[in-house]
Amino acid sequence: MPGIVIVGVQWGDEGKGKATDLLGERTEWVVKFNGGNNAGHTVVIGDEKYALHLLPSGILSPGVNPVIGNGVVVDLGVLFEELEALDSRGIDTSRLRISSSAHVITHYHRTLDKVQERFLGKRQIGTTGRGIGPAYADKINRMGIRIQDLFDESILRQKVEGALDQKNHLLTKLFNRRAIEVDEIVEDLLSYVERIRPMVADTSLVLNEALDRGEVVVFEGGQATMLDIDHGTYPFVTSSTATAAGAASGSGVGPNRLDRIVGIVKAYTTRVGAGPFPTELEGEEADWLREQGHEYGVTTGRARRVGWYDAPITRYATRINGVTDLVMTKLDTLTGLERIPVCVAYEVNGERVDEVPINQSDFHHAKPILEEHPGWTEDITGVRDFADLPQTAQDYVLALEEMSGTRISVIGVGPGREQVIVRHDLVD
Template sequence: MPALVLLGAQWGDEGKGKATDLLGGSVDYVVRYQGGNNAGHTVVVGDQKYALHLLPSGILSPGCTPVIGNGVVVDPSVLFSELNGLNERGVDTSKLLISGNAHIITPYNVTVDKVTERFLGKRKIGTTGRGIGPTYADKINRVGIRVQDLYDESILTQKVEAALDVKNQILTKLYNRRAIAVDQVVEELLAYADKLAPYVADTVLVLNQALENDKVVLFEGGQGTLLDIDHGTYPFVTSSNPTAGGACTGAGVGPTKISRVIGILKAYTTRVGSGPFPTELFDEDGEALRRIGGERGVTTGRDRRCGWFDAVIARYATRVNGLTDFFLTKLDVLTGWEQIPVCVAYEIDGKRVEELPYSQSDFHHAKPVYEMLPGWSEDISKAKSFSDLPKNAQDYVKALEEMSGAPISAIGVGPGRDETIEINSFL
């Protein structure tokens, strides 16, 4: 049963799009299983760059069926904006499938997200303001709107009424905002029904039948391990489960069908939004990583916070996801440093800690313990095999592999589709 999960092993933005695209030509289905348009992938094909926010990266691979699973929350306006943009560039998007059980991001979810974050002030989480969190909250509170609800106006109206009963009270009495009309929301959502219809499917059935017929299915997580609602740096996390277990619930495929779990690691560390970040740099090195690595959020447009590689986080990601392999990205960005610090442990209240502390307070106070590794100055972007890398670059990769607890099976040495060293096949 060739089912693979591919996910971020840090705080997201590790280069999952490049990894998914690398495999896209060899797999039959690529599935987004959680998150919404708060996640972004950049994929470079030849001299073309594609920024994807909601669509699975496999949509760029001819012959591959891209799937938006039941665990994803869908903003229809964003979906069709993305589809139209790809169609204009000659990309065939007709094979896309969307789960009828995926939840819809409504206009009131976006409004609630924005006003709540502003209201929190200094205590803000750093959300993208795109309505993702409130949509997942509606899902858990059983007042969510699903894709299939667009095809029964009576049910849709009842659900919108139930959701707005409470939300309008909050908007008007707490945030001094105007109440949102039920009819207006229903009309706006129904306008997408016919456009969505060709894509809507029972994706759970489709994917399980595909696996039964020996098709290769790749499950693509958004964000990253440390943004997982259960296993991340709570409360500075996303509203879903990007970890490997989320693929099962977010796509309706049993855990016994997963054959490989691939974690994407950046050769250094970045994160977007608020929250603790032990190796974060505020000096020239941090600015250099940001500039050379092009560290600006694909979806948010915000500069990413940058820091050195954190092996403690990598070990944690290996454990919580059951990682079988790593894809190390952006190794080329580190070219030019004489020495490269790597965080091998934390110091918390004067004690050395080598595993991620479960206590939020301890993690907030964690100070990185660094080991210095020799750098390299040679251009590695043309390397086609591991032996093509300078010795110090090879040693850096080997050190990260040993510290992280899983083999590094591929290395990104540039942004292009062909700028990848494949050490072991993922298939």
């Protein structure tokens, strides 16, 4: 079973880095196939905590070959900051490979991201301002800059000139900002050429050859299903394909090479940025859950919106992705609650709706229909066998498994690499 895809099934921040790290010791390759540095993974190894934004989490596992696929947009400054930070802590980063077809985030992408978001006012999407959306827009408009363009200064300059011919009009005439000089961008990008050259490869060929040899390749998605450009809560979504289908297009392997789809889900729900969120909590309940779960963005530090587990969303994501296994994280966060509500359906216009509404307006106004489950008070962070969990914690997991449409194979009971309960092997 060589091809394993890891995707978030909520709105991101589910703990995909932990799942990738769990698999990392048993795989040869870990591939990031979408997104950029607009999301972060936190991985805890012993007493050490690592926050990754652009790099695949597998870079922390000795012997694993990390790959940034063609579906990723790369901020070169962030890339080398992360690499230098890991190098300084003794992490071997020499195996990193980057697709020559991955697109580059430039200074003008970051500038446009910030000014366009401010321009939207109350209609803001809630972007991170990292330039991800504008970079993907240039990619679709066929005016983007790819990693391979850095090695031909003439082509690079032509592409930058073409992009700035349009963007400077927007910056100066609509947003009242200064024009950006072509030389400024070209010189910045060229400054990375020699450092990145050894990392660039035909990663599609490399990965297909690895799969042909029977090596295990883990495809690590950024963001999550409900932020997918097609299947998420549009327009409050990211700019890339964050579902399992994106693993094939974003890495250059055929979909028939993807053998297992692992969905990551929290024992409750969180979201960053604007958009509908039926189970969202406010006030003291929200504050308690946020503090218990340390729900602050790895990349931005923003406080996450928090709410109860949403079973219809998990069923939807399971269907969209073809999820074969769920990894449930942060079960320990719920310790201490007397009763734990779970959203089993919605009320829309006075009627019960059991699945995610197809109409965005209906979803925005959906009210959760909650079912309460008994909680537990025992510390579960040291538990490693499902049978050793408090009975009410076992019942909670089994109830969510039945509602969600697929088995819960792994349960996270703490932030550490070793703090997991494995019910079913993800590789076998």
